[in-house]
Structures are given as structure tokens and as C-alpha cells.
Amino acid sequence: MRRPAERMRRPARAVRATAAVLAVLVLALALAPATRAAAPNAADLEAEIVCPVCKSTLDQSNAEVAQRMKAYIRQRIAEGASERQIKDELVDQFGPNVIAEPPKKGFDxxxxxxxxxxxxxxxxxxxxxxxxxxxxxxxxxxxxxxxxxxxxxxxxxxxxxxxxxxxx
Incomplete structure (x- = not known):
């Protein structure tokens, strides 16, 4: 016959093992989205880029320049460019004020x-x-x-x- 202390230790070991497995799964799932690069979304990019003519985001602008910028973004996404590449190209062409959020460096x-x-x-x-x-x-x-x-x-x-x- 087993002692009561031994019976009590078995469930505790099982609980610890289950908790360890769950912790590893949670960490794996949390790190998975960060490791894979998702293709950029045109709607998201249009909400982050400012029209140089009307100073509103592209998703809210109907200016001719904004329409050309939207077409350019869709074309670059179809070619497989990343979000960072597209933003860098637009900054090179229109300047740093084309990005809606301030950069996270320097005085900004x-x-x-x-x-x-x-x-x-x-x-x-x-x-x-x-x-x-x-x-x-x-x-x-x-x-x-x-x-x-x-x-x-x-x-x-x-x-x-x-x-x-x-x-x-």
C-alpha cells in the first residue's frame, strides 16, 4: 500500500509537467508571428502614408498625387516589396514628412x-x-x-x- 505522501506527489509532478509544456507552447506561439514577415497590406500602408498635397493620409485623400501613390503602393506589393522598402522609396521621393507617424529616433x-x-x-x-x-x-x-x-x-x-x- 502506498503512503499518502507519495500519492500527493504524483499529481504535483503531473501539474508541473503540464505547466512546463504549456509555457513552451505559449512562448512558441508568441514568437511565431514575430519571425515570419507578412506581406504588406495596401490599406494599412495607405493609412500610414501622408499625401504631400492635402496633408491627410492616402486612405482619406482623393488628390491626383494620392491616387498615383496608391497605385504605386499596389504595384510594389504585387512585385513583392516589403513595407519598409515601399516606405523608404516614398520617403526618398517625397521626403520624410510623407510618413504619418514621427520617426522613433533623434529629436523626433x-x-x-x-x-x-x-x-x-x-x-x-x-x-x-x-x-x-x-x-x-x-x-x-x-x-x-x-x-x-x-x-x-x-x-x-x-x-x-x-x-x-x-x-x-
């Missing part, structure tokens, strides 16, 4: 960093205020516990007043 990194920094500073300020308020409440409670008791005649007066109020 501020467009990405400032909102994140402001949110972090705001969260830290809210946390500091909440911490200060919670500490103040504890200090007030501790101070009220340390107060000296009433003198006997004052305590009798309070008891009499409360008794009259309750009878009242």
Missing part, C-alpha cells in the same frame, strides 16, 4: 517619449498624494489614541449631557 523621439513620461509623472504624483493621505490618517488616529483622558468632573458633565440627550 520626443513625440513618443513625452506622453509616456507625462503619464508616468502623473501616476507618480497621484501615488505620492495617496500615500501622504494614508499616512496622515494613521498619524491622526495615533495622535487621538494618545490623548489624555478627561478630568473626572468633565467626564461626569459629558455623561450627564449624554444621559439627558438620550432621555430627551
Amino acid at each position: 523621439i520626443l513625440a513618443w517619449a513625452l506622453p509616456v513620461g507625462a503619464a508616468a509623472i502623473g501616476a507618480a504624483a497621484v501615488g505620492a498624494v495617496a500615500w501622504t493621505w494614508s499616512r496622515r490618517g494613521r498619524a491622526d488616529a495615533a495622535a487621538s489614541e494618545r490623548e489624555e483622558p478627561l478630568e473626572p468632573e468633565h467626564e461626569r458633565a459629558v455623561d450627564d449631557a449624554l444621559g439627558a440627550f438620550e432621555d430627551g
Whole structure:
């Protein structure tokens, strides 16, 4: 007959093994999309490229230049060009302002960093205020516990007043 301790260890081993297999599967599935390069989508690219004439994205523009740019994007996708190649070619022809989002390098990194920094500073300020308020409440409670008791005649007066109020 097996001991109870041995019976308890077998399910724990099975749970650990199952958890390890699941962890490997999750990691494999998470890394799979990053390793394969998907073909660019014309609609996605048109939403990321700005028309040099009307300064709106290609998907919202009907300008002649925008129509030519859309046709060029579809042609390059059919030829097998990557999203990065197409964007680089358009930047070479029309300049860096043709990309709707600011580049993530140099001075333009501020467009990405400032909102994140402001949110972090705001969260830290809210946390500091909440911490200060919670500490103040504890200090007030501790101070009220340390107060000296009433003198006997004052305590009798309070008891009499409360008794009259309750009878009242």
C-alpha cells in the first residue's frame, strides 16, 4: 500500500509537467508571428502614408498625387516589396514628412517619449498624494489614541449631557 505522501506527489509532478509544456507552447506561439514577415497590406500602408498635397493620409485623400501613390503602393506589393522598402522609396521621393507617424529616433523621439513620461509623472504624483493621505490618517488616529483622558468632573458633565440627550 502506498503512503499518502507519495500519492500527493504524483499529481504535483503531473501539474508541473503540464505547466512546463504549456509555457513552451505559449512562448512558441508568441514568437511565431514575430519571425515570419507578412506581406504588406495596401490599406494599412495607405493609412500610414501622408499625401504631400492635402496633408491627410492616402486612405482619406482623393488628390491626383494620392491616387498615383496608391497605385504605386499596389504595384510594389504585387512585385513583392516589403513595407519598409515601399516606405523608404516614398520617403526618398517625397521626403520624410510623407510618413504619418514621427520617426522613433533623434529629436523626433520626443513625440513618443513625452506622453509616456507625462503619464508616468502623473501616476507618480497621484501615488505620492495617496500615500501622504494614508499616512496622515494613521498619524491622526495615533495622535487621538494618545490623548489624555478627561478630568473626572468633565467626564461626569459629558455623561450627564449624554444621559439627558438620550432621555430627551
